[in-house]
Amino acid sequence: MTIRVLVADDQHLVRAGFRGLVDSEPDLTVIGEADTGSAAVDLARRELPDVVLMDIRMPDIDGIEATTRITGAPETAGVRVLILTTFDLDEYVYAALRGGASGFLLKDTRPVELLDGIRVVARGDALLAPSVTRSLIREFAELSRIGGAAGPTRSASRFASRFELPASVTEREREVLALIGAGLSNPEICARLHISPGTTKAHVGHLLAKLAARDRVHLVIAAYRSGLVGLD
Incomplete structure (x- = not known):
């Protein structure tokens, strides 16, 4: 195609x-x-x-x-x-x-x-790769938190603001989201959590749906904004 x-x-x-x-x-x-x-x-x-x-x-x-x-x-x-x-x-x-x-x-x-x-x-x-995205998100979020003489920009403030994950997100899905935010690929998540590739893919799919995220980049952002992954 x-x-x-x-x-x-x-x-x-x-x-x-x-x-x-x-x-x-x-x-x-x-x-x-x-x-x-x-x-x-x-x-x-x-x-x-x-x-x-x-x-x-x-x-x-x-x-x-x-x-x-x-x-x-x-x-x-x-x-x-x-x-x-x-x-x-x-x-x-x-x-x-x-x-x-x-x-x-x-x-x-x-x-x-x-x-x-x-x-x-x-x-x-x-x-x-999530690890590359993560490094850029960390840098930008840190900049928005510190701000300049005039404070952070509007887009930076929106990005840095925290939000609560929906109640429908399970504890296992939180674990998966945290690992996505930390830069792990699906195979690495499989190994870390001792779950199958199919189960990992299902968890990622559920997160995309529950968080109304378009793709993995937005899951990385969600992991940071929800506090599952720190900026340090």
Whole structure:
């Protein structure tokens, strides 16, 4: 089954490079290009791609707002967004993740990693390994807690605020969520808790449903915000 990709970037050469790379793979195809955030939203609604490769800084509306509009609309709720960013844009990354993005890549990532990342997101998984996501979340949450002279930003405050897990989350699911937040993969969780791969997968699925999380990235965020994983 061919994975349909929408490329959103305001630079023509960048879009052309991504198109050439994606179209070189037999299981991937670019179904459209957008040079603004609003154009990306419109194309996503019309073409319903599997994955949107989204730049953050674009004219009109930026990639964060475009991501929120795409993932928040019923007609495009199944579209996955993969954000392109750099490490000096952490605040924007988390705003995008909270807005529904399924993960992010650095702009200097290797071509093979970009192609693999598109496939990972298309099948409904988080793009980055939880351990990488965890380190970025810790850094951002710490920054939001300390704040600057003017205090933490609005998006940082929303991220850092704690919340209670639903009562329907079982004690075993709490254990699984804590291990996800600590960066463990499913096989590692199996070994740690001495449970089968099928049981682990079932627990992860239940957590996704109960926490209304899109993917594993959002489970990592939930683990931190609920206090199951500390920032130290």
